[in-house]
Amino acid sequence: MTNKNLYITLLAILGFNAEYITAQVQGTVKGAPRLVVSITIDQLRSDYMEAFLPLYSDKGFQKLLGQGKVYTNAAYPFTPIDQASATAAIHSGTTPYYNNIIGERWLNRKTLRTVGCVDDSKFPGLSTTETASPNQLITSTLGDELKVATEGKAVVYAIAPFREAALLSAGHAANGAVWIDNHQGTWCSTSYYSQALPLWVQACNRLSAPRNKIASTEWEPISLLGSNYSYLTQGGEVKPFNHKFSGTRQYQLYKTSALVNEDVTEMAMQCVSSTGMGNDKVTDLLCITYYAGTYDQKAVTDCQLEVQDTYIRLDNELGRLIDHLDKAIGNDNVLYVLTSTGYCHEEDVDYSAYKIPSGTFYMARTVNLMNMYLGAIWGQGNYVETTYRNHIFLNRQLLETRKISMTDALNRSQEFLAMMSGVRNVYTSLQLLTSQNEQIQKVRNGYTLDNCGDIIIETAPGWTILNEDTQESEISRASFIQFPIIFFGAGTEAERIQTPVTVDQIAPTVARCIRIRAPNACSSKPLF
Numbered sequence: 001m002t003n004k005n006l007y008i009t010l011l012a013i014l015g016f017n018a019e020y021i022t023a024q025v026q027g028t029v030k031g032a033p034r035l036v037v038s039i040t041i042d043q044l045r046s047d048y049m050e051a052f053l054p055l056y057s058d059k060g061f062q063k064l065l066g067q068g069k070v071y072t073n074a075a076y077p078f079t080p081i082d083q084a085s086a087t088a089a090i091h092s093g094t095t096p097y098y099n100n101i102i103g104e105r106w107l108n109r110k111t112l113r114t115v116g117c118v119d120d121s122k123f124p125g126l127s128t129t130e131t132a133s134p135n136q137l138i139t140s141t142l143g144d145e146l147k148v149a150t151e152g153k154a155v156v157y158a159i160a161p162f163r164e165a166a167l168l169s170a171g172h173a174a175n176g177a178v179w180i181d182n183h184q185g186t187w188c189s190t191s192y193y194s195q196a197l198p199l200w201v202q203a204c205n206r207l208s209a210p211r212n213k214i215a216s217t218e219w220e221p222i223s224l225l226g227s228n229y230s231y232l233t234q235g236g237e238v239k240p241f242n243h244k245f246s247g248t249r250q251y252q253l254y255k256t257s258a259l260v261n262e263d264v265t266e267m268a269m270q271c272v273s274s275t276g277m278g279n280d281k282v283t284d285l286l287c288i289t290y291y292a293g294t295y296d297q298k299a300v301t302d303c304q305l306e307v308q309d310t311y312i313r314l315d316n317e318l319g320r321l322i323d324h325l326d327k328a329i330g331n332d333n334v335l336y337v338l339t340s341t342g343y344c345h346e347e348d349v350d351y352s353a354y355k356i357p358s359g360t361f362y363m364a365r366t367v368n369l370m371n372m373y374l375g376a377i378w379g380q381g382n383y384v385e386t387t388y389r390n391h392i393f394l395n396r397q398l399l400e401t402r403k404i405s406m407t408d409a410l411n412r413s414q415e416f417l418a419m420m421s422g423v424r425n426v427y428t429s430l431q432l433l434t435s436q437n438e439q440i441q442k443v444r445n446g447y448t449l450d451n452c453g454d455i456i457i458e459t460a461p462g463w464t465i466l467n468e469d470t471q472e473s474e475i476s477r478a479s480f481i482q483f484p485i486i487f488f489g490a491g492t493e494a495e496r497i498q499t500p501v502t503v504d505q506i507a508p509t510v511a512r513c514i515r516i517r518a519p520n521a522c523s524s525k526p527l528f
Helices: 003-013 018-026 046-051 061-067 083-092 142-149 163-170 199-208 210-216 224-228 250-254 260-275 304-328 363-378 396-401 406-417 429-434 438-445 503-513
Strands: 035-042 069-075 105-108 113-116 156-159 176-180 187-190 284-291 334-340 359-362 384-388 391-394 423-428 455-459 463-467 472-475 483-488 495-497
Touching (some): 035 163, 046 304, 061 304, 083 503, 105 384, 142 156, 156 163, 156 260, 163 284, 176 260, 187 199, 199 210, 199 260, 210 250, 260 284, 284 304, 304 334, 334 503, 359 363, 363 384, 363 406, 363 463, 391 406, 406 423, 406 455, 423 429, 423 438, 455 463
Parallel strands (some): 035 284, 035 334, 156 176, 156 284, 359 463
Antiparallel strands (some): 105 113, 176 187, 334 483, 391 455
């Protein structure tokens, strides 16, 4: 009897599971997946995804929904949501209150200028004029923790049409993040990760970058079946569309078309094959962002067939990606995680034309009245420094000079604003930082002291907040966008779960599956 068999026999006599012991000795116990593919689909909606099921193949959505672990009732634990804040939450496993990313843009309190969430003048772009880094994301991400756990051996890349999505999903320690430049139509990156574009990205730019084909590219329905499907076309016959891309915004338009998802898939497959992802026992991470919004962010009623075609093509791309990785690595070695950014660009509606209660909340006019009100109490002055969207920034220097406590200023401002027409709620920074009220938890989770105003105004549904100085407007909606969280591959059992879950549970779930620590601000429990 060999030493190995003697060892196994002795342990079995002592009551251990002999089959498990044999597997441990031979190194055949199933380990962590060799590749995790995190797929974020911008503006994916469950109602559209399921409505177009008859138009899909059996390789994309059908496979994911039929063979994956599907959480049907997912949500974000904060508000408001956009592409940047959603991406950061998914990969950091926490809310803007901790990760600092409240949206794509916010107002810098020191300069009173808007800044982008990934703007960083210290890091020049590669094949782009935009400077960028993930440094304003102040927590670790799943990719960061994977790098730490493997002592830098894991390969981590992010690929997206959009800069914010690429950088925030890649995190700080990734090998790279690539996206499509708005002006040159090339795949680009930032010197934050390396001083030159990876060779495989350079090769893709020479052969298949959007700029190489944009002049001859036309977006038409992929099939007549999609053109005749009637889920979104109850208003009567809709003519097939044909979109060409030209002008100064040609690449921005292209990135909101269904065609961009094909480019993302090609880059993802090229990334895996060129970097050797999934070819060893060290788990790697590939973060992919697809687009499922409307063309040029128009109203759905203005591009019904485009939306249907987007989902059909997206299904094809998911199927193509899964097929490719199955052949290259094997689906038992790949864990797919798919979810949505959980919001959608909705059209502005003239509710008054249909006698639906609505109105306009004028920010500049409100600020003038508020200054007069506070001036009557403490003396004339500009107590409001500026506004941004529905945020009011108080003049802290003036308050300090006049020895007015911030608490007093906030309370009096809140009392005044609450009496204004159309105002549903007024939140103060002090209230959001100290209150344990569960009813305002989602607002608190989306708040940071450095990037948000001292006062946040919530108007009634259907009301529009208008800044008369900039003519920027935003309509208030409390509607819910249903979307799923899907786990597929790596031995995941098929199951459909209706229990409500939140996206901040994705990162700890994946971390547990690949046996690493969850991101450093993540306190949510794994889903399974």
